[in-house]
Amino acid sequence: MSKTETWKDPEQIAEAVTQMARDLRELLEKRGLPNPLMIGIHTGGVWIADRLHEQLGLEEPLGHLDISFYRDDFTRIGLHPQVRPSYLPVGIDDRHLILVDDVLQSGRTIRAALNVLFDYGRPASVILATLAERSGRELPIAPDVVGFHAKLESNEQIKLSGPHPLIMLRGRIPKRSATQAPQQSADNGSRD
Numbered sequence: 001m002s003k004t005e006t007w008k009d010p011e012q013i014a015e016a017v018t019q020m021a022r023d024l025r026e027l028l029e030k031r032g033l034p035n036p037l038m039i040g041i042h043t044g045g046v047w048i049a050d051r052l053h054e055q056l057g058l059e060e061p062l063g064h065l066d067i068s069f070y071r072d073d074f075t076r077i078g079l080h081p082q083v084r085p086s087y088l089p090v091g092i093d094d095r096h097l098i099l100v101d102d103v104l105q106s107g108r109t110i111r112a113a114l115n116v117l118f119d120y121g122r123p124a125s126v127i128l129a130t131l132a133e134r135s136g137r138e139l140p141i142a143p144d145v146v147g148f149h150a151k152l153e154s155n156e157q158i159k160l161s162g163p164h165p166l167i168m169l170r171g172r173i174p175k176r177s178a179t180q181a182p183q184q185s186a187d188n189g190s191r192d
Contacts, residue, residue, distance in 0.1 A: 007158055007170035008148060013131070014166075016147030017048060020129055021055035023145045024098065027127065036096040036127070039063035041113050042084050044102025044160035048131050052100060061089040070112035086116060093121040102160040104130040104146075107139030132158055132168065 008016070028036060037060050040049030046064045053062045066084040099113055110128060117123060130143040134150035150158055152170070161167045 002172055002174045004159075004169040004171035006167055007150075008132075008168035010165035010167060013147075013168060014051075016131060017051045018055065020048075020131070020145050020147050021052050024052065024127070024129060025056060027144060031096075031125075033096040033125070035059055036098050037063060037088075037090060037092065038098040038100060039065055039088065039113075039117070041099070041101045041109060042066045044131070044162065045100045047160065047163045047166060048102055048129075049098075049100035050163075052098075052129065063088040065113050065116050067109060067112035067116055070115045088120055091121055092117060092123045094124045095121075096125045096127070097123045098127045098129055100129045102131045103158055104128075104133040104141070104143055105136045107137050107141035110141045111139055131160065134158060 028034070036058065038049050038053050038056070038058055040046035040062065042064060046062075049062055049064070063086075064084075065086045065088075068084075097117070099110070099117075101109060101113070104110065114126065117126070127145070128141070128143045129145040130147070132148040132150050133143055133146050134152050136154075148168070152158065155173050155175075157171055157173055159169050159171070161169055
């Protein structure tokens with residue numbers, strides 16, 4: 001991104017995460033899911049999941065996923081991933097999961113995360129929580145709980161910066177000529 005500016009400051013993000021925790025608690029009670037396993041998607045999703053996990057007081061340790069090699073647009077968008085290990089503290093077969101990401105745009109990151117999860121087992125259900133969602137969905141994926149709804153122009157992006165403090169940046173996508181190769185963004189190429 002170029003010409004970035006703060007879109008949401010740490011206080012706004014903290015308020016959104018607190019509201020997300022309330023919404024998740026209500027959803028879990030409504031569905032009768034007393035002890036879900038929470039899993040964050042590297043990197044920003046883990047930062048948000050860590051805060052949600054603490055506020056919800058979940059019993060199981062927080063899990064995290066690296067989906068770098070599961071994205072279907074991996075080579076097209078020019079990712080040069082920094083691979084991190086995935087960690088699931090317990091088996092996920094027949095477990096209710098809360099999957100957490102920072103920004104939902106195309107849906108490809110979430111699709112990749114679901115593929116990773118199904119390599120580990122078959123969950124009973126998956127609730128999706130995202131700090132921000134924006135237009136540009138390419139797949140029929142929608143969050144159950146969301147902190148912010150971003151109304152952006154097609155040449156704008158938002159990105160979470162952190163972990164301390166958490167700041168949501170907004171910026172323009174640099175124009176490139178048809179001969180330029182895609183560039184890796186500061187968030188390790190995440191486009192979702």
